[in-house]
Amino acid sequence: MSSAILSALSNNQQALSSQSSLTPAQLEQAHKAAVDFEGVTIGEMLQPMFDTVDMSDSMFGGGAGEKQFRDLQVQEMGKQIANSGGLGIANNVYRQLLAMQEQAQS
Numbered sequence: 062m063s064s065a066i067l068s069a070l071s072n073n074q075q076a077l078s079s080q081s082s083l084t085p086a087q088l089e090q091a092h093k094a095a096v097d098f099e100g101v102t103i104g105e106m107l108q109p110m111f112d113t114v115d116m117s118d119s120m121f122g123g124g125a126g127e128k129q130f131r132d133l134q135v136q137e138m139g140k141q142i143a144n145s146g147g148l149g150i151a152n153n154v155y156r157q158l159l160a161m162q163e164q165a166q167s
Contacts, residue, residue: 104139
């Protein structure tokens with residue numbers, strides 16, 4: 062993502078946080094949960110792509126080891142994509158989490 066988009070997302074997150082009556086620890090926990098959710102979602106979206114790729118003919122592909130660790134690789138790829146800006150799912154989830162927590166407190 063470009064630095065302008067990341068800056069806008071950060072400003073949006075700060076605006077949401079400043080309007081909230083939640084503690085900073087709760088805000089951080091909600092943000093982490095939102096990013097983790099996005100990572101899992103991206104991993105699930107990537108999984109079918111990797112299931113259809115035949116790696117047995119490549120130099121380093123194939124075998125029982127690859128089958129065993131492919132799911133872990135895809136999960137980590139999803140986490141890395143989410144941690145580096147993701148698809149924007151985390152921002153919407155974060156807003157919803159804040160709204161639900163605010164509603165639960167009132």
